[in-house]
Amino acid sequence: MTELIEQKASLHFEPYLYFFLNQTHRKEEIQIFFKGRQSVKHLIESLGVPHTEVGRILINSLPAQLSDITRDGDDIDVHAPQPVLQHDTSELNPTFVIDNHLGKLAHYLRLLGFDCYYDSTLDDENLAKITVEEERILLTRDRHLLMRKAINTGYCVRSLQPDLQVIEVIERFALSRQIRPFCRCLNCNHLLHGVEKPTVIDHLLPLTIKYFDEFYQCTHCKQIYWRGSHYDKMSRFIEKIMAQLNHA
Numbered sequence: 001m002t003e004l005i006e007q008k009a010s011l012h013f014e015p016y017l018y019f020f021l022n023q024t025h026r027k028e029e030i031q032i033f034f035k036g037r038q039s040v041k042h043l044i045e046s047l048g049v050p051h052t053e054v055g056r057i058l059i060n061s062l063p064a065q066l067s068d069i070t071r072d073g074d075d076i077d078v079h080a081p082q083p084v085l086q087h088d089t090s091e092l093n094p095t096f097v098i099d100n101h102l103g104k105l106a107h108y109l110r111l112l113g114f115d116c117y118y119d120s121t122l123d124d125e126n127l128a129k130i131t132v133e134e135e136r137i138l139l140t141r142d143r144h145l146l147m148r149k150a151i152n153t154g155y156c157v158r159s160l161q162p163d164l165q166v167i168e169v170i171e172r173f174a175l176s177r178q179i180r181p182f183c184r185c186l187n188c189n190h191l192l193h194g195v196e197k198p199t200v201i202d203h204l205l206p207l208t209i210k211y212f213d214e215f216y217q218c219t220h221c222k223q224i225y226w227r228g229s230h231y232d233k234m235s236r237f238i239e240k241i242m243a244q245l246n247h248a
C-alpha cells in the first residue's frame, strides 16, 4: 500500500461563518493539510461549518461547487448564503421541520402562521427523511445533522433564546411580510377555520360561552380557539416580535 501524499489548501471564511469555527480558526486564512481525494464539502465541514450554511465558493478565484475535489495548493473562499430576497418566489411560504430540542421555536413559528412539522419523538434519521421527502427546511442547533449529504435546505439556529430564534429565522428567510398570526393550530400545525358558536358549544366551559362569540377550530385535531386570556398574551408576544423586526 502506497502512502498518500500530504496536500495543503488554504481556506478563507466570511466572518459571518466564524460562529462555526473554533477560536484558533477565526482568522483570515486557515491552512489545512489532507491526504487523498477530499471534496471541498468535506474540508469545510471538517472545520465545523455545515454545507447548508455555505453560499458561494471560489477556488483560486473561480466559482466552484461543494462536490469539487480539492487539489494541492488550492485557495478556497467560502461565503455565507446571500440573504433571501423578498421577490424570490422560490422561497415564498417555506415550510419547516423543526428538531425536537426546539419545541418553543416551533410553537412560536406556528403562532405566526408558518408551517412547522414538529414531533418531539423524531430521531435524526426521520428528521432528515422528512426534510428531503417533504422539501422542508430543517431548523436545528445540531450542526452534525445539517452535515448529512441528503440535506440541502437547513439552518443552524444560533441563539439559545426562543424569541431571538424566531427573529433569526424570519430574517434569514425574509418572512416578515408573510406573518399571518392565529391561522394555524399550535398543537398539530393544520390550518384553523371560523366556526359558528352552536357547533362547538358542547365543548366549551360556561364562562367561555358567556363571554365569547367568535370561535375557530383546527381542521385536523378539532381543537377550538377563541380570543381569551391566552390570545392577549400571544398578541403581546407577536407585537414584541414585530417591534424587534422593525428595529433590525
Ligand SMILES: [Zn+2]
Pocket: 185, 186, 187, 188, 189, 190, 218, 219, 220, 221, 222, 223
Ligand atoms: Zn390541530
